[in-house]
Amino acid sequence: MKTILAQFDTDALPSSFDQVVAVDSNVEQLFSYGSVTPGNVTGLVHGLMFTRGPAELKNSAIFIGGSDVAKGELLLRMVSKTFFGPMRVSVMMDSNGCNTTAAAAIASSRKHLNLAGCRAIVLGATGPVGLRAAELLALEKANVTVVSRTLDRAESACITIRTKVADAQVTAACASQPSEFEELCQNATLIVSAGAAGVCFLESGVLQKIQGLKLAIDLNAVPPVGVADIGVMEKAIEKFGVICYGALGVGGLKMKVHKKAIASLFESNDRVLETRTIYDMALQVAGIAT
Amino acid sequence: MKTILAQFDTDALPSSFDQVVAVDSNVEQLFSYGSVTPGNVTGLVHGLMFTRGPAELKNSAIFIGGSDVAKGELLLRMVSKTFFGPMRVSVMMDSNGCNTTAAAAIASSRKHLNLAGCRAIVLGATGPVGLRAAELLALEKANVTVVSRTLDRAESACITIRTKVADAQVTAACASQPSEFEELCQNATLIVSAGAAGVCFLESGVLQKIQGLKLAIDLNAVPPVGVADIGVMEKAIEKFGVICYGALGVGGLKMKVHKKAIASLFESNDRVLETRTIYDMALQVAGIAT
Amino acid sequence: MKTILAQFDTDALPSSFDQVVAVDSNVEQLFSYGSVTPGNVTGLVHGLMFTRGPAELKNSAIFIGGSDVAKGELLLRMVSKTFFGPMRVSVMMDSNGCNTTAAAAIASSRKHLNLAGCRAIVLGATGPVGLRAAELLALEKANVTVVSRTLDRAESACITIRTKVADAQVTAACASQPSEFEELCQNATLIVSAGAAGVCFLESGVLQKIQGLKLAIDLNAVPPVGVADIGVMEKAIEKFGVICYGALGVGGLKMKVHKKAIASLFESNDRVLETRTIYDMALQVAGIAT
Numbered sequence: 084m085k086t087i088l089a090q091f092d093t094d095a096l097p098s099s100f101d102q103v104v105a106v107d108s109n110v111e112q113l114f115s116y117g118s119v120t121p122g123n124v125t126g127l128v129h130g131l132m133f134t135r136g137p138a139e140l141k142n143s144a145i146f147i148g149g150s151d152v153a154k155g156e157l158l159l160r161m162v163s164k165t166f167f168g169p170m171r172v173s174v175m176m177d178s179n180g181c182n183t184t185a186a187a188a189i190a191s192s193r194k195h196l197n198l199a200g201c202r203a204i205v206l207g208a209t210g211p212v213g214l215r216a217a218e219l220l221a222l223e224k225a226n227v228t229v230v231s232r233t234l235d236r237a238e239s240a241c242i243t244i245r246t247k248v249a250d251a252q253v254t255a256a257c258a259s260q261p262s263e264f265e266e267l268c269q270n271a272t273l274i275v276s277a278g279a280a281g282v283c284f285l286e287s288g289v290l291q292k293i294q295g296l297k298l299a300i301d302l303n304a305v306p307p308v309g310v311a312d313i314g315v316m317e318k319a320i321e322k323f324g325v326i327c328y329g330a331l332g333v334g335g336l337k338m339k340v341h342k343k344a345i346a347s348l349f350e351s352n353d354r355v356l357e358t359r360t361i362y363d364m365a366l367q368v369a370g371i372a373t
Numbered sequence: 374m375k376t377i378l379a380q381f382d383t384d385a386l387p388s389s390f391d392q393v394v395a396v397d398s399n400v401e402q403l404f405s406y407g408s409v410t411p412g413n414v415t416g417l418v419h420g421l422m423f424t425r426g427p428a429e430l431k432n433s434a435i436f437i438g439g440s441d442v443a444k445g446e447l448l449l450r451m452v453s454k455t456f457f458g459p460m461r462v463s464v465m466m467d468s469n470g471c472n473t474t475a476a477a478a479i480a481s482s483r484k485h486l487n488l489a490g491c492r493a494i495v496l497g498a499t500g501p502v503g504l505r506a507a508e509l510l511a512l513e514k515a516n517v518t519v520v521s522r523t524l525d526r527a528e529s530a531c532i533t534i535r536t537k538v539a540d541a542q543v544t545a546a547c548a549s550q551p552s553e554f555e556e557l558c559q560n561a562t563l564i565v566s567a568g569a570a571g572v573c574f575l576e577s578g579v580l581q582k583i584q585g586l587k588l589a590i591d592l593n594a595v596p597p598v599g600v601a602d603i604g605v606m607e608k609a610i611e612k613f614g615v616i617c618y619g620a621l622g623v624g625g626l627k628m629k630v631h632k633k634a635i636a637s638l639f640e641s642n643d644r645v646l647e648t649r650t651i652y653d654m655a656l657q658v659a660g661i662a663t
Numbered sequence: 664m665k666t667i668l669a670q671f672d673t674d675a676l677p678s679s680f681d682q683v684v685a686v687d688s689n690v691e692q693l694f695s696y697g698s699v700t701p702g703n704v705t706g707l708v709h710g711l712m713f714t715r716g717p718a719e720l721k722n723s724a725i726f727i728g729g730s731d732v733a734k735g736e737l738l739l740r741m742v743s744k745t746f747f748g749p750m751r752v753s754v755m756m757d758s759n760g761c762n763t764t765a766a767a768a769i770a771s772s773r774k775h776l777n778l779a780g781c782r783a784i785v786l787g788a789t790g791p792v793g794l795r796a797a798e799l800l801a802l803e804k805a806n807v808t809v810v811s812r813t814l815d816r817a818e819s820a821c822i823t824i825r826t827k828v829a830d831a832q833v834t835a836a837c838a839s840q841p842s843e844f845e846e847l848c849q850n851a852t853l854i855v856s857a858g859a860a861g862v863c864f865l866e867s868g869v870l871q872k873i874q875g876l877k878l879a880i881d882l883n884a885v886p887p888v889g890v891a892d893i894g895v896m897e898k899a900i901e902k903f904g905v906i907c908y909g910a911l912g913v914g915g916l917k918m919k920v921h922k923k924a925i926a927s928l929f930e931s932n933d934r935v936l937e938t939r940t941i942y943d944m945a946l947q948v949a950g951i952a953t
Binding site for chain 2: 084085087089112114116118119123126127128129130131133134135143
């Protein structure tokens with residue numbers, strides 16, 4: 084019996100990125116759907132639930148993707164509600180690569196730092212990747228400063244994280260000028276930059292001015308990058324005593340995690356892969372004991 | 374040369390149910406198209422007709438599906454008209470599972486009853502599955518009462534059946550209240566319930582009150598089912614002297630028939646699989662001599 | 664690692680013709696997208712560029728098709744612009760079969776004629792196939808008369824060809840009546856008819872009246888054909904001293920060229936297959952030394 088991955092994409096054209104990764108994860112049959120919405124997803128899920136016997140359902144799985152993370156989260160809830168009893172298939176949600184990217188970034192941090200009690204700051208923390216990176220840092224018991232352009236949005240992100248992580252140590256902060264971002268970063272041990280494409284938070288030369296900084300990760304692959312001192316390809320490169328990762332430096336681990344996650348969907352019919360479970364895989368792929 | 378099944382679906386998103394069954398029928402390459410209409414189907418058919426030599430065309434085939442049976446029938450006519458001479462591929466029409474479900478239901482009846490001369494009643498007989506079930510019963514020379522909510526629709530269904538089955542013994546009847554359905558069923562040997570999802574024709578406790586009833590089949594899988602005394606999973610379960618089949622009890626045979634039909638498309642390039650031919654397969658799969 | 668062909672089709676439903684040929688060219692995984700536009704193509708290209716390492720990118724490729732050749736050409740420009748450095752995949756453009764058909768037609772001519780200095784006339788030369796046939800004839804140093812319904816369009820086609828072929832010997836002409844087409848063809852050695860479906864340029868009995876004619880090719884497969892004296896299936900059939908090819912007579916070579924072109928996409932990651940490169944393949948497939 085062939086493994087089937089049904090790709091539910093919220094964009095009109097299903098992501099070719101997710102398709103190639105599915106094929107390279109040895110999915111034998113890929114069904115790709117575009118413009119999937121809460122209104123049309125139920126029939127697609129039923130078609131997967133009712134075509135193979137309960138013992139065979141682990142050979143069918145669902146991948147939820149697309150550029151809009153909020154839409155992807157809504158689809159995940161709809162899909163989960165449609166299942167009942169043993170009539171279910173495994174499902175992974177990774178719209179815009181948000182979960183695999185955040186998981187790879189924080190697992191990369193774990194290679195170099197003890198995150199518990201660590202002073203971490205996430206720039207662009209209200210975006211899809213930033214929010215998940217901050218959640219994972221809180222999960223690792225770091226003291227996380229959650230930075231956004233407005234305090235309201237940063238506080239809202241903190242509330243979201245506290246609902247997911249008991250005892251999360253998260254503090255909201257806001258900044259919009261380069262000098263403000265620099266000031267907020269002072270005394271941070273770890274900086275994660277996860278802003279929108281083209282937004283530069285820390286300008287050239289700033290990195291060496293930050294006291295106590297040990298690790299800096301910039302997840303922006305499109306120039307200008309978010310931390311001007313970090314090259315997009317850099318992977319664990321030390322500069323001014325700071326270990327640096329660029330977006331593609333994290334990308335290798337992200338791809339491995341993405342493929343491992345896809346493959347694991349077919350190990351049973353009840354997996355739900357989102358932020359936490361994907362992070363656990365990232366730690367495992369990175370060779371970090373949990 | 375790979376076998377190719379082109380799935381022409383009249384819905385925007387092609388049915389994942391039909392896709393999984395295609396894969397599980399060992400189709401090697403599946404092309405799925407959504408929103409297929411009489412206006413865009415011809416080019417798709419030409420692309421299948423003109424790409425392989427006449428001797429190889431049996432490796433390409435068409436499956437017509439979607440939730441709207443009338444649209445599927447129209448597509449089947451358009452596809453058939455596009456073929457000429459040896460330039461054709463085999464085609465199967467099973468929008469909404471109408472043909473495979475009706476065929477499996479009536480073949481299941483044949484295991485238990487001699488249908489010739491049998492008093493059969495079809496509830497919800499003007500829907501896609503009910504109409505086909507009534508046609509197949511007429512073909513088996515049963516005396517069929519065709520029940521709908523209005524007499525007009527029931528009579529129209531009888532006319533349709535008479536154009537397809539010479540000497541069909543079909544009688545129109547209408548009912549809308551549970552008591553009316555119960556009354557119409559009196560003295561029936563076979564009841565087939567094929568109403569819309571959620572419509573209950575015969576309430577709890579009614580089945581044992583029907584004189585002379587030997588077999589009852591309910592094709593509604595979504596609760597409330599059409600015959601409240603029948604469980605959706607029941608398969609040839611005897612209750613009050615009546616052999617009962619629920620929708621999933623018929624479903625196993627339906628799936629086998631569906632897969633056999635798909636596989637048979639690739640045996641030659643001139644098959645047209647619809648109600649009758651699919652019924653013949655159902656009898657064969659059910660081990661009934663024809 | 665599986666070979667992946669991403670089919671970018673400018674029509675709403677991707678061409679089933681191009682899909683079957685891709686499968687028959689041993690593409691292992693086909694991703695088909697409909698309604699691809701300059702506005703949504705970039706993300707699709709990125710997904711192909713960034714999922715496999717530079718050394719592996721030759722296993723991913725793009726096919727641009729659809730009924731509208733101008734839209735296909737625009738997509739090809741957009742796709743080419745998106746690549747940078749070694750981050751690219753091979754790409755083929757053959758909207759409406761324009762390149763493979765023109766290449767097969769002119770390669771077929773080369774079997775019988777020395778095209779250099781040959782008097783060639785292309786009827787319907789401003790259509791997608793006709794324009795490419797005229798370009799290839801000019802490339803072979805034929806003296807080409809480019810015929811359209813209006814002189815403006817014919818002259819515009821000549822300008823286009825001159826920008827592509829240095830020293831192209833092309834002359835614009837216009838005609839709309841059968842007698843005018845016949846007159847323009849007098850003294851031609853080679854006639855290529857590439858008009859729209861259903862347009863007849865040279866009526867029955869005309870072919871034998873054309874002085875000095877050696878070869879006539881009609882690329883219209885839908886009756887009435889463009890040269891009434893040529894049967895659609897004819898392949899190198901001599902009539903009145905003229906070697907004749909109908910559309911399907913050219914079609915066998917066209918299919919071989921199409922398949923060879925697809926296969927060659929996976930030999931490296933930097934191929935761009937359009938008119939010229941596809942013509943070179945046609946000559947090779949036809950066994951003509953270049």
